Amino acid sequence: MTVFKNADGKPVLLNIVKAIQDNKTYLGDIDGLIGDGDHGMNMNKGFTLFETRFKDKDFTFTEGLDELGNILFSEIGGSMGPIYGTIFMDTSEAGEDLDTITVSDLSTMLEAGLKGLQEIVESQVGDKTLVDTLSPAVDSLKASAAAGEDYNTALEKMKAAAEAGKESTKDLVAKFGRSSRLGERSRGVLDAGAVSCCIILTAMADGICKELS
Numbered sequence: 170m171t172v173f174k175n176a177d178g179k180p181v182l183l184n185i186v187k188a189i190q191d192n193k194t195y196l197g198d199i200d201g202l203i204g205d206g207d208h209g210m211n212m213n214k215g216f217t218l219f220e221t222r223f224k225d226k227d228f229t230f231t232e233g234l235d236e237l238g239n240i241l242f243s244e245i246g247g248s249m250g251p252i253y254g255t256i257f258m259d260t261s262e263a264g265e266d267l268d269t270i271t272v273s274d275l276s277t278m279l280e281a282g283l284k285g286l287q288e289i290v291e292s293q294v295g296d297k298t299l300v301d302t303l304s305p306a307v308d309s310l311k312a313s314a315a316a317g318e319d320y321n322t323a324l325e326k327m328k329a330a331a332e333a334g335k336e337s338t339k340d341l342v343a344k345f346g347r348s349s350r351l352g353e354r355s356r357g358v359l360d361a362g363a364v365s366c367c368i369i370l371t372a373m374a375d376g377i378c379k380e381l382s
Contacts, residue, residue: 171319171320171321171381171382172269172270172271172320172381172382173230173269173270173271173275173320173377173380173381174268174269174270174380174382175229175230175231175264175267175268175269175270176229176230176268177230177380177382178228178229178230178231178232178233178234178380179227179228179229179230179233180376180379180380181230181233181373181376181377181380182219182223182228182230182233182234182237182376183220183224183376184372184373184375184376184379185216185369185372185373185376186216186217186219186220187372188368188369188371188372189212189213189216189365189368189369189372190213190216190217192209192365192368193209193210193212193213194209195209195364196208196209196212196361196364196365196368197209197210199358199359199361199364200361202358203343203358204361205247207246207247208247208249208361208362208365209361211245211246211247211249211250212245212249212253212365214244214245215237215240215241215244215245215250215253216237216241218240218244218245219233219236219237219240222236222240223236230264230270231260231261231262231264231265231267231278232261232265234257234258234260234261235257235258235261235262235265237257238253238254238255238256238257238258238260238261239254239258240254241253241254241257242254242255242258249362249365251289252286252289252290252299252362255282255285255286255289256282256283256285256286256303257282258285259281259282259284259285259286260278260279260281260282260285261278262281263277263278263280263281263282264277264278271314272310272313272314272318272319272320272323273311273314275310275377276307276310276311276313276314279303279306279307279310280307280311282303283300283303283304283307286300286303287300292344294334295341296341296343296344297338297341297342297343297344297360297363298338298344298360298362298363299360299362299363299365299366301334301335301337301338301341301360301363302331302334302335302338302362302363302364302366302367302370303331303334303366303370304334305330305331305333305334306327306330306331306334306370308330309323309326309327309329309330309331310323310326310327312326313326313327320377320378320381321378321381324374324375324377324378325374327370327374328370328371328374331366331367331370331371332367332371334363334367335359335360335363335364335366335367336359338359338360338363339356339357339358339359340356340357341356341360342356343360
């Protein structure tokens with residue numbers, strides 16, 4: 170049985186950082202269609218700050234998530250900093266005592282992040298937010314854990330669920346944020362938060378797959 174060790178988390182976090190950096194312009198372009206266009210810039214700022222401060226230090230997966238969450242929560246502009254900060258810190262807290270992180274553990278951790286977010290933003294699936302990406306990803310992981318699937322299978326399914334969730338936002342009407350003011354005019358465009366969440370989850374999954382032992 171393949172396992173993911175908490176101690177092997179540094180490359181996973183740095184893989185997520187690179188994915189956000191590589192998609193800075195793309196995220197800004199998407200956000201600019203129905204938002205203020207700063208999502209890519211703000212996300213890149215926060216993730217790059219984390220890289221600068223911690224690339225030469227050792228840290229576990231959960232320690233990295235907590236440090237990244239703290240930076241996003243307190244040091245980047247816009248609404249997405251506190252949102253992602255909360256997700257990462259609550260995800261970290263749910264797994265901080267683990268030496269090895271199973272598929273079931275990861276699903277529990279990400280579910281804690283989702284629940285933490287929904288305590289500050291009452292967003293549900295269908296509201297055209299990153300919840301449309303994160304919630305089905307969590308559900309997929311939980312189903313894989315219940316079925317006893319191995320990590321590679323579970324993570325591929327999670328990536329597919331996140332992608333499908335992200336794509337679903339194109340046909341939805343925004344209920345939160347600046348884009349909610351547009352009403353029906355927000356339909357036909359992907360939600361920027363859902364896109365960045367899909368990028369993060371995909372990079373996380375790919376990073377974990379490389380570290381399995």
